[in-house]
Amino acid sequence: APAGHPAVPAPDGAHLIPAYPAAERAVRALAEAVSYARWRREAADPGKVPEYEDIDEKGAAALIEGHLARGQGLTLSTDQTCDLLARYGVHVHRALPAPAPDAAVAAARALGYPVALKATAPHLRHRADLGGVRLDLADEEQLRRAYTELTELFGPPGELRPVVQRMAPRGVDTVVRAVIDPAAGAVLSFGLAGAATQLLGDTAHRLIPVTDREAATLVRAVRTAPLLFGWRGSAPVDTPALEELLLRVSRLVDDHPEVVAVTLEPVVVAPHGLSVLGAAVRLAPPPARDDLGPRTLPAY
Incomplete structure (x- = not known):
């Protein structure tokens, strides 16, 4: 009911029309009603857990x-x-350990170029923003240069725990x-x-x-x-x-x-x-x- 006016009871079987003091509240209420209706539809058809023949x-x-x-x-x-x-x-994707430059080259040959060289030490793992990852290394020369850069920046291989991995799309x-x-x-x-x-x-x-x-x-x-x-x-x-x-x-x-x-x-x-x-x-x-x-x- 409007401010200052008493609420009038609805007759039996009738429905009151909702009234809101501001348009924003009405829009919010409508959005909640739409969200609830969407949830009801999804609850009625939750989907299925698929079977995969290759699962062992x-x-x-x-x-x-x-x-x-x-x-x-x-x-x-x-x-x-x-x-x-x-x-x-x-x-x-396989990641082969590279405790030395020669081991990194051997790993790259086994995986096939281009490769990525990554430091997997806990403080560098998944932190490409820190510079512990070198991507798209196309040949042995680039790989050896990247290996040298990493060890100069972050310390010896024993601390870096470098690995070589084939590049992904x-x-x-x-x-x-x-x-x-x-x-x-x-x-x-x-x-x-x-x-x-x-x-x-x-x-x-x-x-x-x-x-x-x-x-x-x-x-x-x-x-x-x-x-x-x-x-x-x-x-x-x-x-x-x-x-x-x-x-x-x-x-x-x-x-x-x-x-x-x-x-x-x-x-x-x-x-x-x-x-x-x-x-x-x-x-x-x-x-x-x-x-x-x-x-x-x-x-x-």
Whole structure:
């Protein structure tokens, strides 16, 4: 009712017309109604968890059992991580250690040029902005020069832990994570890689198991999602391949609760296909779940 006027009861069966003191509040209420209607539609058709014929669930279970037999909780080595992820169709680009210039050259010959030279020390890992990465090295001369530059800037190879990796097609760098949250259970997270995204906390989350519809909304839920879809004239990237990767990671964690943490960083999504350039997996006995309360996403 307008200010200063008493509210008039509506007759039985009639509906009152909502009134707002400002247009902004009316627009906000309408937006909430539209959002609620969209949520109702999505709830009616949540999608499905797809099956993949190339998933080797039994083989992955055997690997996990063998690793846990040697310890209650452990972070897998690079080779062990690649082997386990490959059982679910997630293939990580090989990165060969390069403790000396000659070893770097031998690794590049084995992988094929062009290659990237990366320092994997904890303070430099995933920090291309610090200069610990050299890309598009086309031959031995460029590789040796880049190796010298890195060691002069950051110290001896023993501290840098350099590796050589075959170059992947250019695209948008993203991060895919899955963890076991004490309140919500298994949670799949997605965001774009980089300092700006980390500072803004621009990461989206979904509960595992993730359906195909949820994977599509997860990719689009981050504020930086326009970078994946041709922002300012750039080439759109292969989001269907990215959604499939999310679904495969979700299946791995859902099938094997001993996989308590997965990190794929970076995942370079190109106009055609994607490349997983780094991966880490942690195993532990599955945490106790009482499921006495609702599963809700925590506030991040």
